[in-house]
Amino acid sequence: MNERQIxxxxxxxxxxxxxxxxxxxxxxxxxxxxGQARLLHEFGPDGVEVRALRERLKLxxxxxxxxxxxLQAQGLVTTLSRTGDGRVRHVVxxxxxxxxxxxxxxxxDELAASxxxxxxxxxxxxxxxAMAEVERLLRAGGVELRLERPDSAAARAxxxxxxxxxxxxxxxxxxxxxxxxxxxxxxxxxxxxFIVAWLDGQPVGCGALKRGDGATGEIKRMWTSPxxxxxGIARKVLRALEEKARESGLARLRLxxxxxxxxxxxxxxxxxxxxxxxxNREPYAHHWFEKQL
Amino acid sequence: MNERQIxxxxxxxxxxxxxxxxxxxxxxxxxxxxGQARLLHEFGPDGVEVRALRERLKLxxxxxxxxxxxLQAQGLVTTLSRTGDGRVRHVVxxxxxxxxxxxxxxxxDELAASxxxxxxxxxxxxxxxAMAEVERLLRAGGVELRLERPDSAAARAxxxxxxxxxxxxxxxxxxxxxxxxxxxxxxxxxxxxFIVAWLDGQPVGCGALKRGDGATGEIKRMWTSPxxxxxGIARKVLRALEEKARESGLARLRLxxxxxxxxxxxxxxxxxxxxxxxxNREPYAHHWFEKQL
DNA sequence: TTCATTCTCTGACTTTAGTCAGAGAACGGG
DNA sequence: CCCGTTCTCTGACTAAAGTCAGAGAATGAA
Numbered sequence: 001m002n003e004r005q006i007x008x009x010x011x012x013x014x015x016x017x018x019x020x021x022x023x024x025x026x027x028x029x030x031x032x033x034x035g036q037a038r039l040l041h042e043f044g045p046d047g048v049e050v051r052a053l054r055e056r057l058k059l060x061x062x063x064x065x066x067x068x069x070x071l072q073a074q075g076l077v078t079t080l081s082r083t084g085d086g087r088v089r090h091v092v093x094x095x096x097x098x099x100x101x102x103x104x105x106x107x108x109d110e111l112a113a114s115x116x117x118x119x120x121x122x123x124x125x126x127x128x129x130a131m132a133e134v135e136r137l138l139r140a141g142g143v144e145l146r147l148e149r150p151d152s153a154a155a156r157a158x159x160x161x162x163x164x165x166x167x168x169x170x171x172x173x174x175x176x177x178x179x180x181x182x183x184x185x186x187x188x189x190x191x192x193x194f195i196v197a198w199l200d201g202q203p204v205g206c207g208a209l210k211r212g213d214g215a216t217g218e219i220k221r222m223w224t225s226p227x228x229x230x231x232g233i234a235r236k237v238l239r240a241l242e243e244k245a246r247e248s249g250l251a252r253l254r255l256x257x258x259x260x261x262x263x264x265x266x267x268x269x270x271x272x273x274x275x276x277x278x279x280n281r282e283p284y285a286h287h288w289f290e291k292q293l
Numbered sequence: 294m295n296e297r298q299i300x301x302x303x304x305x306x307x308x309x310x311x312x313x314x315x316x317x318x319x320x321x322x323x324x325x326x327x328g329q330a331r332l333l334h335e336f337g338p339d340g341v342e343v344r345a346l347r348e349r350l351k352l353x354x355x356x357x358x359x360x361x362x363x364l365q366a367q368g369l370v371t372t373l374s375r376t377g378d379g380r381v382r383h384v385v386x387x388x389x390x391x392x393x394x395x396x397x398x399x400x401x402d403e404l405a406a407s408x409x410x411x412x413x414x415x416x417x418x419x420x421x422x423a424m425a426e427v428e429r430l431l432r433a434g435g436v437e438l439r440l441e442r443p444d445s446a447a448a449r450a451x452x453x454x455x456x457x458x459x460x461x462x463x464x465x466x467x468x469x470x471x472x473x474x475x476x477x478x479x480x481x482x483x484x485x486x487f488i489v490a491w492l493d494g495q496p497v498g499c500g501a502l503k504r505g506d507g508a509t510g511e512i513k514r515m516w517t518s519p520x521x522x523x524x525g526i527a528r529k530v531l532r533a534l535e536e537k538a539r540e541s542g543l544a545r546l547r548l549x550x551x552x553x554x555x556x557x558x559x560x561x562x563x564x565x566x567x568x569x570x571x572x573n574r575e576p577y578a579h580h581w582f583e584k585q586l
Numbered sequence: 587t588t589c590a591t592t593c594t595c596t597g598a599c600t601t602t603a604g605t606c607a608g609a610g611a612a613c614g615g616g
Numbered sequence: 617c618c619c620g621t622t623c624t625c626t627g628a629c630t631a632a633a634g635t636c637a638g639a640g641a642a643t644g645a646a
Contacts, residue, residue, distance in 0.1 A: 001409045005421045009405035012424035013313050019431055020306045033602055051623065063604060065625050087612045087623040112302035116294045118434040123525065128298045130426035131305035137420040138312055141411040232416065326632055344593065356634055358595050380593040380642050592643075600635075606628085613622075 012134075019115065026107045030100075032074075039067055040076070040093070040101045047082075047092030076100055140231035143199050145240050150187040150194040150208070158196060158206035162223035169260045170284060180282045182220045186210045193244050194221070197233045204228035207237035209244055209253075217245045219255040222264060234267055246293050253293060256285035305427075312408065319400045323393075325367075332360050333369065333386070333394045340375075340385030369393055433524035436492050438533050443480040443487040443501070451489060451499035455516035462553045463577060473575045475513045479503045485510075486537050490517070490526045497521035500530035502537055502546075510538045512548040515557060527560055539586050546586060549578035 027037045042053055054064050068091055071077045076097035082090040093101065116124045148155045166174035187194040187208040197205035205224040211217050219241060224233045245253055255273070257264050265287060269275075273289035280288075320330045335346055347357050361384055364370045369390035375383040386394065409417045441448045459467035480487040480501040490498035498517040504510050512534060517526045538546055548566070550557050558580060562568075566582035573581075 001406060001417060005409055005417060006402055006405045008421045008425055008428075009408055010401055012428050013316065013401070013405065015428050015431055016309050017313050020310055023306065023310075035603060054623095059603095060605060061624065062606080062626075067603095069625090085613070085623085089624065108303055108306070109299055112299045112306065113294060115302055115431060115434060116298055118436075119430060120525075123430055123433065124294060124298060126426060127430040128301045130423045130430065132301055133419060133423035134427055135301075135305050135308050137412060137416055137423065138308055138408060140416065141408060143411075232413075328633060347593095352633095353635060354594065355596075355636080360633095362595090378593085378643070382594065588646085590643105590645090593641085594639100595641105596637105596639080598636085600633100602633085603631090605630075607626105609624105609626080611623085611625105613620105615620095616618090 020111075022114075023108065023111050026111060027104060029107075030103065035063075036067055036070055037104060039064075039071065040097065040104060043077075043091070043093045043097070043101070047090050050089045050091060053091070071097070136230050139199065139228070140233075143197055143204070143228075143231060143233055143236065145195050145197050145236060147189075148194055148196045150184040152196075154196045154198075154203040155194055155206065158203050158223060158225075159221065161225065162206070162221060165223070166258070166284075170258055171260065172284070174284060179284055180280060182208065182210055182218075187220070190248075192217075193241065195237050195240055195244075197224070197228075197237055199228050199231075199233075205233040205237055207234070207241050209241040211245075211248055211250065215249075215251040217248070217250040217253050219253055222255075234264070235271065238267065238271055242291075242293065251293055253291045254279060254289065256280065256282050256288045258284050259286035313404075315407075316401065316404050319404060320397060322400075323396065328356075329360055329363055330397060332357075332364065333390065333397060336370075336384070336386045336390070336394070340383050343382045343384060346384070364390070429523050432492065432521070433526075436490055436497070436521075436524060436526055436529065438488050438490050438529060440482075441487055441489045443477040445489075447489045447491075447496040448487055448499065451496050451516060451518075452514065454518065455499070455514060458516070458519075459551070459577075463551055464553065465577070467577060472577055473573060475501065475503055475511075480513070483541075486534065487514070488530050488533055488537075490521075490530055492521055492524075492526075498526040498530055500527070500534050502534040504538075504541055504543065508542075508544040510541070510543040510546050512546055515548075527557070528564065531560065531564055535584075535586065544586055546584045547572060547582065549573065549575050549581045551577050552579035 024034060027034060030037065038057070039053065042048055042056060050064060050068065053059070053068075054061055057064075059067075068077065068079065072079065074096075075094060077091050077093055079089050079091050081088070115127065119127060150159075163174065163176055182192075186192045187210060190211070192208060192210040194208045195206060196203045203225075205228060206221055207219065207223070208221040209217055210220055219238070222234055222238065224231075242253065253273075254276075255268065256278075257268070268289045271291070273291045276288050276290045278285070278288050279290075317327060320327060323330065331350070332346065335341055335349060343357060343361065346352075346361075347354055350357075352360075361370060361372065365372065367389075368387060370384050370386055372382050372384050374381070408420065412420060443452075456467060456469055479485045480503060483504070485501060485503040487501045488499060489496045496518075498521060499514055500512065500516070501514040502510055503513055512531065515527055515530065517524075535546065546566075547569075548561065549571075550561070561582045564584070566584045569581050569583045571578070571581050572583075
């Protein structure tokens with residue numbers, strides 16, 4: 001990281017806030033304070049619980065209550081106690097509220113369009129691509145790896161999605177019972193490790209290392225959530241697992257993969273894994289890889 | 294412009310405001326309201342006039358006055374009437390004020406660094422490049438072309454910088470008196486046109502069309518400020534001049550250029566100009582171009 | 587010299603966006 | 617059924633960020 005990079009980031013921050021700041025003005029044009037307007041965006045199709053609102057926006061409970069009452073007075077929301085719990089209030093948008101939110105949405109669209117309109121088609125495409133890249137890399141910066149127990153809620157969530165994705169992508173479907181097992185105990189220290197990647201408080205990827213009994217470890221359960229692909233998460237997880245392997249004194253890592261998982265194969269090759277002859281009878285595998293640490 | 298692009302821009306806006314919004318928090322840590330903190334960034338080495346402050350930040354005069362008095366009470370600025378005009382007040386930073394501004398600057402640096410730190414070197418470079426691209430294209434969107442009289446202040450400013458740049462870049466220097474003339478009258482409607490490109494209220498580029506007496510017009514005075522290069526300004530100006538030429542019933546455009554102006558030559562070729570034999574005795578020219586409209 | 591204008595400042599006021607303390611209803615484990 | 621906890625709401629308060637009207641000094645064109 002150098003001075004040039006820092007200065008570029010600062011220039012970027014300056015110009016982008018100038019541009020994006022216009023959104024607040026345009027929201028205010030609707031004659032409603034920003035606090036209220038922001039609230040409208042938090043409603044799902046089934047509404048929200050007040051406590052969820054409070055937590056998501058990190059606002060004082062009294063403040064939220066007051067904001068909701070203003071919205072209610074304007075006929076934009078109605079409050080009801082839907083859940084079994086009589087303490088929590090459920091708030092839903094009325095038809096008028098939904099219309100109002102649409103309007104704010106249209107204002108956001110307008111602002112976005114105003115960035116694109118003055119440009120020529122080729123420039124527009126360049127802008128959008130550059131924005132996607134910035135978005136990706138800013139998000140990537142928020143990724144955090146944590147060692148978790150394989151039976152933790154986060155790990156379970158990842159594994160379920162992983163298995164489901166395998167079932168969809170493998171030509172033959174996927175049945176965990178037919179595959180070589182990697183039990184929880186194999187992925188729990190010191191026998192192995194299970195790493196979960198977190199983004200915005202959500203688990204978005206995982207990977208496991210099974211140490212085995214010799215100098216060769218196995219990489220298992222490498223997965224990244226579709227919502228977080230392109231952020232380099234799998235690579236980060238893989239490198240962290242390799243680090244763990246080195247710490248554990250392993251000399252070599254192995255893994256096998258299915259031919260339909262092409263991104264994974266590309267990653268392994270980039271990271272220095274060489275394809276080798278099959279070293280096990282995993283029925284779902286088509287490629288076997290190995291790397292000397 | 295399509296839905297996909299709009300949605301990408303909106304996603305970008307959302308994530309960037311989240312990230313950049315952290316700057317306000319970090320500024321507030323200094324225990325001073327944002328309004329005051331923002332003011333500190335507006336002081337040049339010679340200070341500012343209060344009225345300039347008011348205009349630049351578009352704030353109420355009473356409000357600015359009050360903000361300045363708070364800063365003064367904190368010993369960060371001093372007020373004096375430096376100009377001949379006894380009504381306008383001149384405000385300068387004290388040593389303490391300069392130190393304070395440095396501190397805010399460091400906070401901005403820190404925020405910028407926090408974007409880069411979690412990334413790997415290659416990703417950092419990608420982020421910085423993408424940010425530069427976004428910055429460039431957002432700025433490009435703010436460019437506006439206006440027809441100006443060649444003797445207007447804006448046109449004069451452009452031409453002076455243009456001549457100065459030629460003097461620096463031509464191996465032989467540049468003396469307008471030795472060059473083929475293009476007088477103000479040749480660039481004033483209906484004999485010709487002078488276009489100035491504006492960005493953020495500053496003239497940042499120009500170009501002229503001299504209609505001549507036949508069906509052939511001449512492009513002259515194509516220039517872009519070094520502060521605004523890479524935004525496609527010259528191309529925009531050139532196309533606007535061609536449009537004017539078509540409206541005027543011209544069938545052909547000509548121009549000549551010096552061999553040291555390589556970007557200009559590249560532009561002309563891209564825009565469909567063909568190099569032709571010299572059609573005049575301009576002493577500073579090495580290349581002559583022509584385009585059928 | 588006069589008079590409209592410009593520039594800065596002061597006082598009075600408003601809205602927004604919170605914070606804090608506590609009340610009262612509902613819940614849930616023992 | 618009791619009691620501590622959770623959830624929402626109300627009242628009272630504050631700071632920030634402005635807005636508005638007008639006063640007073642300085643300026644400059646007629």
